[in-house]
Amino acid sequence: MRHTGKHLTFLLPAVLLLSACLSGGGSSNRAPSPTPPPNNDPIPTVNYLSAIGIGVSDLDAAVKLYTQGLGMRELKRLQRDNRHEVILESADGRGSLVALMSFTDGIGRNVQQNPGKLVFYARDPNTFAAQFNAAGGRITLPPMPQAAFGGVLVGFGRDQDNNLIEIVGDDSANHSYFGAFGLGVSDLEAARDFYTEVLGLEQSLFLEIPGQYDEYILQSPVPGGSALVLMHWTNDSVRNYSDNPIKLEFASSDPQALAGALERSGMAIERPLAPSAEPGLENQLVGYSSDADGNLLELRQGIRGYLGGAGIGTDDLDAALRFYTEGLGMHEVTRRSRTDRDEVVLESADARGSQLVLMQFTDGEPRSMRRNPGKLVFYVSDPEQTALDLIAAGGLVTLPPSFQPGLNVVVGFGRDPDNNLIELVGSPAAVQSYFGAFGIGVSDLQAARDFYVDTLGLRQVLFLPIPGQYDEYILQGQGGSALVLMHWTNAVPRNYTDNPVKLEWRSMSPDGLISGIEQAGERVVQTPNSDDTRDDEQVAYAKDADGTLLEILPAPWGR
Template sequence: MKSVARRGSRLSLGLLVLLLSGCLSSGGGSDSDNSTTPPPPAADTRENSVYLQAAAIGVADLDAALKVYKEGLGMTEIKRVIRDDRIEVVLQSADKRGSNVVLMSFTDGVGRNTQQNPGKLVFYVKDPAAFATRFTLAGGRITVPPAPQASVGGIVVGFGRDQDNNLIEITGSDDATDSYFSAFGIGVSDLESARDFYVETLGFEEDQFLQIPGQYDEYILTSPVPGSSALVLMHWTSATPRNYTDNPVKLELAAAQPQRLSDAISEAGENVSQEPAPSADADLNDALVGYASDADGTLLEIRQSIRAYLSGAAIGVADLDAAVTFYTDGLGMQEMERRTRDNREEVVLESADGRGSQVILMGFTDEVTRNYRQNPGKLVFYAKDANVFAQDIRDAGGVMLVEPVDQGPALGNAIVGFARDLDNNLIEIVGDSAASESYFGAFGIGVSDLAAAKAFYADTLGFKVSLFLPIPGQYNEYILQGYGGSALVLMNWTNGTPRNYTDNPVKLEIATASPEAFIETIDTAGERVLQGPDVSEDAGREGELVGFAKDADGTLLEVLLAPWGQPTDAP
C-alpha cells in the first residue's frame, strides 16, 4: 500500500548542532505601492484550500484512551479544549506530521456507542513489530500481526483495535522517524455519493480507489494543501452489519474561506447547523468555527486556515553583485530572477538541489545606512560533501570558522561546520549524503525574547515546533517547520556578546492559504501591519497578492498567497 499522507518538506535538525567555542562570537521594511489597480485576485476565483486539520473520535474512557494513544501509538498531547458537551484532547504524532487526532470524552450524559465506528486510523511507522508490541503493552489489541504483504509489493502491514474497538492500521514506512498519523477512514453508507460530496463539494482530490475483497471498498482522498493526513471513505462488503449513521466522529476541516465552504455544503443539500463565526468557547479564543454534517451524520467542524510556510529568506547585502557571486560560486545556488522594489533590488536564488526556500539578496538603493554585519541569525545548508562545500566557500571569499567534522555517536555522527559570508552572516554546513549537491535547509533570525517569538510564530502563526535546542555558552533556539520550504529558526544568544536584534535588514517571505486571514491574525496578536494584502505593482511581483507586517523585533514579513490557493484559472 503506498503512503497517502501529504509530505511537506521535513528537515531533521536535531542532530546537527555543535557545542561551539568562542569562535562564533562576532557578529527593512518595504514601502510597497498601495495602488489597488489592477484588482487583486477575487476570493471566489481562488482554490478554497480545504484539508483535514484533525480527526476526532469519541472515547468511553478518556484516561484509558490516552494511555493507548500516547504510550501505544507514540502521540503527544498538545492541548485540551472544553466544549459544551465534551472534553477534547488534541494529540500530535510522534513525527509531528499529518493531521492531529482528537479524543472526545462526552460529558452531557447522552449514551453513545463508541464500539461500532466503521472507520480506521492509519499509522505509518519505522518499526512495525516494535510499534505493535508497544501498542499491545498500552492496552491495544493486535488482530493481524504486521507482516510483508505480497499483494502490495511486500510492504509490512498489520491491524489492531484500540480500547474503543477502532480499527488501527499499521504500515511500515522507511521515511518515518518513529510514526505518524497517515490517514483517517470514516464509514459511509453510499460510497459513490460520499465520494462526490467530499471531492466535488468539499474539494478533496481522489487519490486511489481500493477494493479489499471480502472486507471493504474505499476511496483514498487527499488535499492539495501539504501537511495533512489523507481522508479515506470506507464501505464494508463483508456480511457483518455496520453502523454508518451518527457515529461519534468529527472531521475538523480547515479552509482558506470558511464561509465559502459552508455555503457549498448547504448548496449540496447537507445540513449546516452553525455558520462560521467567532467561537464562544473560552479555549478557542474567538477562533472562527462552523458546524455541518455529511449524509451519514458525521460532524464537520469548519475552521479558518492560515497554513503557511517560509517561501523565501531575504538578507541585506552591502555589495549585491559580490554577494550574488559568492552565493552562486561558493554555495552552489542559481539565480532565478531579479525584482525591483521602491528602496531595493532583490536577486532571488534557488538551491543547487532545488529544495527548500529561496534565498533573496537585497541590495538597498535608498541610501539609508544599514549595518549588514550584525545579523544575529544564520543560514543552514545541507551538502553532499561538507568538506568540498567548505572549500568552495573559502575559494569564493568566505571565512571558515569551524571546519566540517564528525560530531560522534552522541550527535548521530553528523558532520557540521561553520563559516561566514562576505557580510558576516553565519553559515552552518551540514553533511547530508542524500543531497545531490546542496540545499538551503533552514534560516535563523535573531530574536530579543525567545519565548515571545516562539509564541508568535508557532502558537499564533501556526509554524510547528520541531525542536528546542540550547547550545551552552552560545545561543538557545527553537526550530520551527512550516508546510513546505526550509525551517525557520528563532535564535537568542547567551554568550554575553551584545547582539542587535532590532530592525535588521532581514525579511521572511511567508506563503499562506489566506493572506487576508494571516494578516488579520498578526494584527490581532498586536504586531505591526504595514499593508493589508493587495495586488503588487512591483517589478517581479506584478499582479501578485502581497501584504506586509513586522514582528516584535522589526523583522519584515512579506505575506503571499501559497500555490495551493492560487486562482482556479491560473496557468
C-alpha cells in the same frame, strides 16, 4: 502461525492504501466506479483535514493507549460546549491531529460501532504492534510481509472502543505517523461526490475488496494532512453509518465561503462561524455543519504555509551573488526591482529548501548589513571542499568543518562578505548542497517561538541550547527551509531590532494570516487587498515584534 484466507482479504487494502497515501496516486486492478459528472461550479476554497475526532468511553484510558501504545504526544486539552477533547499529534509530527472526545451532555452515544478505521504508518510495525498490545490495545492480526507488494508489513488491531487500527510498515517514518482516517458511509458514490465537489478533496484511488468493502481514498491539495478514506461494507454485516460520535475538522482558506458551499449543497450550518469563547480557542473562528450521515464537520480558519524565501541585505550585490553562487553552488533564478530595493533570487544547487533573496536597498535609508545576529545553514555533501570554496568566493572560514560527536555530523562555520554567519553541515542526503535553515535573531526567544508557532502555524521541531553561545528553536513549515529563532547568551551585545532581513511567507490564506497577526498584536503594514503585486501575486506585509519584515504571498496550493 497459520493464517486463514479471511485474514488475507483484510491485508490487501492496507498495502494498497500505503501506495496511495505515500505516492498520491496508484490504481486498482479492478474496475473503477463510474466517473462522476463534471461540476462546473468552482470550489471557492482550499481545505484540508486538520484533525479527526473519535468518541471514547474512558478518556484517561484512551489517552494512555494512544500515547503509550500508538506513540502520539498530547498537545492540549480543551473543554468544548458538550465534550472534553484531548488533542494528540503523531510521533513524527506528520498527518492530521487526533482528538479524543469524551461527551459531557448526557446524550447516550455508542462509541463501539464506528465502521471506519485509523491507519498508522510505522518504521518498525512489529515493535509498534507490540507496544500497542502492551498498552492495552488488542492485536487481531500481527504485521505480516506482503510479497506481492515488496514485502510491506501490515497488521490490524482494535483500541478499547473497538476502533479498527491498521498498522503499515513505512521506511520513511522516523517512528510512526497517522496517515489516514477511514470513515464509514451509507452511500459511497454520494459521499465521494460531496467530499470532492464541496470540500475540494481529490480522489487518489478506488479500491474494491470483494466480499469485504469498497473504499475511495481522498487527499487534499494542501499537503500535510492525513488522507480521508470513505468506506462502505459489502459483506452483509450490519454497520451503523448514521450519527456516529465522529468529527472531521477541516481547515479552510475561507471558512465563510466553505460554509456557503455547504449550504448550497444542501447541508445545514448547525452553528454559524463565529469567534469561539471556549477556553483555549478564544477568538478562533469555529462553525459546524455535517455530512449526509450526520458526521460532524467542524470548520476552522486555515493558514498553513511555509518559508518560501529568506531575504538578507547586502552592501555589494555583485560580491554577495559571487559568494553564494561560486561558494555555495546556488543558481540565480530571477531579478526584481522593488519599491526600495533591488533583489536577486537564488535557488540551492539541489533545488531544495527556500529561495535566498539578496537585497540591495535603493532608498538611501542607512542600514547596517553587518550586524545580523542570525545565520544561514547549508547542508553539503563535502564540507571541507565547501569551506575552501567559501574562501575562494570572498568569504571567511571561522571554524573549519569538524566532526561533532554529540550531533554525529560534521559542522563548520564561516562568514559571507556582509558578515552573515554561515553554518555548514555535512549530509549524505545532499547531492551538492541545499539551503536548509534560516536563523533570525530575536530579543525574546519564548515570545518569538509562540508567535511563529501559534500565529504563523509552524511546528516546533527542536529546542537546542548551545552552552555559552546561544539558545535556538528550530521550526518547520509545510515545506521550504526551517526557520531558526536564535537568542545569544554569550554576553556579546547583539542587535535584534529592525535588521535588513525579510521572511517571504507562503500561506494558503494570506487574509487569514493577516487577521491572526493583527489578533496577536503585531504590526500589519499592508493587507493583501492592495494594488501592490509581485509577479502577478498580491503582496501583504507585516512585521514581528523585532521588526523583521514578513512578505506574505499565497501558497501554490492556496490559489
